[in-house]
Amino acid sequence: MISIPKKGTPERDRLIREHLECVQSMAGVAGFSVLKCATPGDTTVISGGVHEDPLLKRVLLRMRGASTKGKLVVICTRLDAEWRIGRLSGIRGVPPVFATDEVYTSEQDIQHAIFLMRLDEMPDSDGFPEHYHEGYKRRDDNWPVT
């Protein structure tokens, strides 16, 4: 399978750079995608990101498909003003908890912060479908379904 590039590799640096450029171009959009707006904040012309970087797309798919337990989420702590990174418990009725003390003042920038955290937290082979374990027998794989 395709590995998540290790720290210090040029691929990883490229992914980080591409992701950051996409995130920055999305400032002001009432929505978000890892794609680049030709004019910042305007989705009329978009390119790059997951549409043009197959490695970035694969890495993001694996991150997005990770199990609920311990998964990072964004928590809005002040409407249109402050956001923090949280972690899902994976257990119903047990709410997410804050994962860091950092307070973000952009709902887009925090997407990049989580991308960086996931790159650091996830081993390069994280989420390989061939990592068979007993849980695969009853959908306890890493692709959450609703």
Added chain:
Amino acid sequence: MCAMRLTGYADKFGVHPGDTIKFYVNCDGPAKYQASVVQMINGDTNPRGPGFIEKAVKADCEGVYDGIKQVVYGGSYGFVADAPQLKPDSFTLQCWIWPTTPKTDKRYWKHGAQGLVTKWSGGKGYGLFINTDGCVELRINGETYTNGAPLRDHAWHFIAASFDALTGEVVLHHEPQVVYALDPEIPPVKAVFRGKVEHTGQPLVIAGYVDHVEPGPLGLPSLPQGVIVGGHYNGKLDSPRLCNRALSRFEIEMMKGGAQPGLTERRNAGPTGALSEAIVAAWDFSDGIDTLVAKDAGPYRFNATLVNCPTRALTGYNWAGQTFDWKVAPKEYGAIHFHDDDLDNARWEVSFEWTVPTDIKSRFYAAKLTTPEGDEDYIPFWIVPKIGQEQSKIAVMVPTISYMAYANEHVACNAGGAELFIYRVPIMQQQNMFLAEHREYGGSIYDTHTDGSGICLSSRLRPILSIRPKYDHFLAQAPWQYPADLHLICWLEQMGYEYDVFTDEDATYDGLARLENYNVIITGSHPEHNSGTQLDALHNYTQRGGRLMYMGADAWYWVHSFHPAYDGLGRGVVTEMRRCESGIRTWRADPGEYYHQGTGELGGMWRYRGRYLHSVAGTGMSSEGFDISSYFTRTPESLDPRVSWAFDGITYEENLGNFGLVGGGAAGLELDIVDTMLGSPPHILTVATSAGRHTEAYLLVMEDFGFNQQGLDGTVHPRVRADVTFHETPNGGGCFAFSSIAYCGSLPWNNCDNNISRLTKNVLDRFMQDGPLPAAPKEAFKHRGRADYESPALASST
């Protein structure tokens, strides 16, 4: 963390001028709160839009109220009031169970023993339970008897337990219906209990047990009042029986047949006359599936009152897989699925009420609750004119069934962020955080219960934190449903239109009478969930010259019905929907469980009941994606004199709606297209399209293909697009479909000075005129096939 100390709901969604609306408020902490009434105009706080707008309304209920804590008692169960026959010296209890969470994590929100059939409380009485090890347990007073064999989840088990007061013998049977090759045998457990069953005056409970009695105000919302039921059982329960002596295993087998009232030489079969004398109660859940009563066919008629609307019309232990409609084979549908997070009514005490003045405008309103410490909540409602007292030529049909379907959804939390379909990390608002902790507020029809089974019922008699202003939904990272529809309201207000509002309930119950006095009906951005009579009303309206402006997408999709057992509490209290054979489904109904418990009608998509989505307003859902939106451009058909008036002041070349407060464009989230094979009329004109402009997050709906393959996303598939359409209906009527959920988010952009606003205004100005629309040119009348042309809207064919 973001604790919400103020929450509330009203007894009605829609209230007529002159009528009274009641508000129920939980104020958990602050000593006082201020209540007022406001008109809601814009709920979106996005700094690129007009910002939050509300208008003060003079109301005599305005004032400062004492803060009183009110709690929600979630979890379904049945109860029977205490009676002498329920206090036998000896007994046998038996039932079939299909447990879904026999064992739970210690951190699970309701971790603990689960009651099956219990007349037990505080160490007194008797009952069948599942203990925390996931094993069946009989309790007699403080003693417990179990077999150490954990119950397999999602499997039928027959359970029975008896106690003989004379000999003291206790027997516990646990017999799985399906035994696999390597399953150890589960022999009956035998023991001796020396003593008497100590009976209490507490009710008998099915799917729970009496946890404690709460005589204070906090106990008022529970049923029976003041009696707090705990130990909620998750799973199906079928055919419980209670007998007043210890039955042999053979007698227990006979007793599976239940009471056979009126046994004669010609009818019924089951326990013999002698054995029947032991019956105290023999519940038959297949009787009265559309009610809130679990009927007892036994001699004493100990009918159980069902609380919090558990799911019925589900297959029982004896379902044969031959009949799929419970009405045809009710005896195979004798199971009730109880959930520890079911909720039909918060049953709070009234905090204040307001008699609506007779001269008030029909609009979106809300009760605004605040405290000096900064707490805030809004309880939205709508003032709806009485029929015959309409105030305007325009009416907005508020998609309240869809609001209920999405009420208090937990998808961001449950589905691991649902990141694979929203294509980013979700943002949880304070409402989501509160609900993640307060499961008792109940989930939405998009969620699964805490046991993983689908939620198919939703009540409006509970605080619904998703029907709120200042609430961005994780799906859109922007307003969705109620706050998104306020974009439309904001536009109507800014443009100076006079308009009335009515709800889905009004259309459902009143039919055409509710619609026919308006020149034009405007929908919300996402009226996805609809009752049959509502669709009938829309059909009758447009066929008789009415005009419909369909302002969104993914509408007319799911079959809904209001549960008739709640009719006494008002209109549309509990709505039901089943996610059947196809469609975008966050859960999927199990085989044999497609028919509604309330009305008995087939659930699922209207498409599979032969009512194509496209037949209602011209277009139907093709795709969805939740990252960012795109825009429209005109097609040659927009130049047709039948419709060119809609583009007055708009050039042919300009991009339509490449701006907006939902995804950044007018074409986004969920998209509708023309399909003359799926109900779009053959004379429909596609006047603008977003073909070829969507991201790979946008995917074709699954009901449009039968084979999984690559190439279903917005960058390549021609059906992943939105089409703006117009068609005439008989008698001078017409439909304009804008076909995108994000569309309304572009209306208020730049102070409503933009081409989406212009297009919408052109259509509304024409549609709101008295009398029939101007006739189409003579040459437009001609015979048309369904597909004898190539649609210019198809980018792939040009």
